Amino acid sequence: MADTGIANFTDGVTANATDRIGAIRSPFGAGDDRYLTPAYVKDYMLALANTWTAQNIFAAGTITTSQPLTITQTVNAGAVNFVSFTQNITNTSSNSLFLADWKVGGTSVFQVRSDGRIDSNKSIILGSDSFLGWKATADQMNISTDLNFQKDAADIFAQYRSTNAQRHAIYNTRTSATNRELFAIDWQTVSNVCNLWTEKGSGGGTARELRLGTDGTGRWGIGATSGHLLPVADGTYDIGDGTNDPRKIYLDQTVTAGGTTGNQTINKAAGTVNFAGAASSLTVTNSLVTTNSTVLAVIRTNDGTATIKNVVPGSGSFVITFTAAATAETSVGFWVLN
Numbered sequence: 001m002a003d004t005g006i007a008n009f010t011d012g013v014t015a016n017a018t019d020r021i022g023a024i025r026s027p028f029g030a031g032d033d034r035y036l037t038p039a040y041v042k043d044y045m046l047a048l049a050n051t052w053t054a055q056n057i058f059a060a061g062t063i064t065t066s067q068p069l070t071i072t073q074t075v076n077a078g079a080v081n082f083v084s085f086t087q088n089i090t091n092t093s094s095n096s097l098f099l100a101d102w103k104v105g106g107t108s109v110f111q112v113r114s115d116g117r118i119d120s121n122k123s124i125i126l127g128s129d130s131f132l133g134w135k136a137t138a139d140q141m142n143i144s145t146d147l148n149f150q151k152d153a154a155d156i157f158a159q160y161r162s163t164n165a166q167r168h169a170i171y172n173t174r175t176s177a178t179n180r181e182l183f184a185i186d187w188q189t190v191s192n193v194c195n196l197w198t199e200k201g202s203g204g205g206t207a208r209e210l211r212l213g214t215d216g217t218g219r220w221g222i223g224a225t226s227g228h229l230l231p232v233a234d235g236t237y238d239i240g241d242g243t244n245d246p247r248k249i250y251l252d253q254t255v256t257a258g259g260t261t262g263n264q265t266i267n268k269a270a271g272t273v274n275f276a277g278a279a280s281s282l283t284v285t286n287s288l289v290t291t292n293s294t295v296l297a298v299i300r301t302n303d304g305t306a307t308i309k310n311v312v313p314g315s316g317s318f319v320i321t322f323t324a325a326a327t328a329e330t331s332v333g334f335w336v337l338n
Contacts, residue, residue: 049050089114126151163192172208179204251335261329272300272333273320280325285317288336293318300331308332 060067075082091097097114111119126132133145145161152158159166165187172181180201187194207224211232218232231237240246253270261276264309265285275282289295293313297320299306306326311334312319320332 040089046236108279173205176201176203178202181205181208183210256331258329269336270334272331274308275322275326275332276331277328277330278325279322281319281321281333283317283319284334286336287316289313289316289318290338292338295338296335296337298333300333301329303327303330306330 003216011118034179060069069094071085073084075084087099089097089099091114098111099114100110100112101108102110113119128151131150132149133149134147135142148159148161150158150160152160155214159168168180168185170184170214172183174180174182178201180199181236182199184197184199185197186197189195196210198210199205209221209224211218213219213232218235221230221232222228223230251270252268253272254266254268256264256266256274258274261274261279263283263285264271264273266273267285267287269288271284273282273284284320291313295311295313296317297308297311299308305322305324305329307323308322309321312321318333318334318336
């Protein structure tokens with residue numbers, strides 16, 4: 001049959017033999033045969049004309065009941081990785097390319113870029129048992145992940161993956177995997193130990209101070225390279241407040257064994273030395289001491305004549321002097337303050 005305009009198709013249920021295509025031939029006789037007629041094609045195409053308003057534009061028109069666009073499939077093969085929808089675009093030349101751009105009232109609310117990025121100017125809400133995960137490879141068919149963010153409970157944001165130790169990094173700078181500066185909450189570096197620290201990369205970056213504070217103000221810091229615990233402001237912050245105080249303070253010290261008397265070298269903030277009987281002064285060489293140090297000393301042995309007259313600091317040492325010579329070997333403890 002020659003090409004015919006839609007408007008020229010024959011109306012009606014039946015058509016003559018030149019205007020019909022046999023669809024189903026009945027075994028009961030020609031009277032029961034079924035045909036595809038121009039009238040049917042005309043009605044069908046005119047109905048399509050109400051929705052396809054231009055090339056590549058499908059307009060459903062105004063609807064007053066929910067009528068979603070629906071594609072149905074039934075898949076049934078356990079060994080097959082099914083793909084329900086595929087869109088394949090050859091981008092020969094473009095300024096930008098979006099695989100999808102969903103709009104409401106002409107305004108984009110959700111976009112999928114050609115590089116796989118997702119842009120949304122609204123919230124993305126996940127179900128209570130959902131998680132945001134990253135895969136170890138780019139294989140689209142591999143859905144196993146090696147990093148997951150999820151909801152632990154109401155108002156609790158969690159990062160976990162079974163029994164795998166986790167690490168969270170917040171960067172100050174990062175130009176590569178080895179040139180970086182970051183703060184880490186880390187369960188990975190030392191097994192079963194939670195570490196809080198700053199890091200620099202093996203190929204670049206600077207060690208940075210770790211600072212603790214309240215009310216938006218730094219109070220205490222851990223030195224970037226020294227590791228010292230430092231108040232941010234000199235002479236401002238205390239340890240304890242008279243109500244909540246530390247129970248004990250432990251200092252590294254050397255306790256000189258009994259029988260060892262005379263001058264000693266102890267490069268620590270605390271320690272003990274022993275005066276021999278009849279001795280009245282003793283020098284302790286100590287690299288922590290300067291002329292500005294305060295050295296506290298106390299007699300630890302019950303001696304009938306020994307009392308401390310003074311403790312005089314110098315550069316790298318201090319001298320303990322008794323008011324009178326000791327009667328017998330006498331132990332003296334010291335504490336260096338700087």
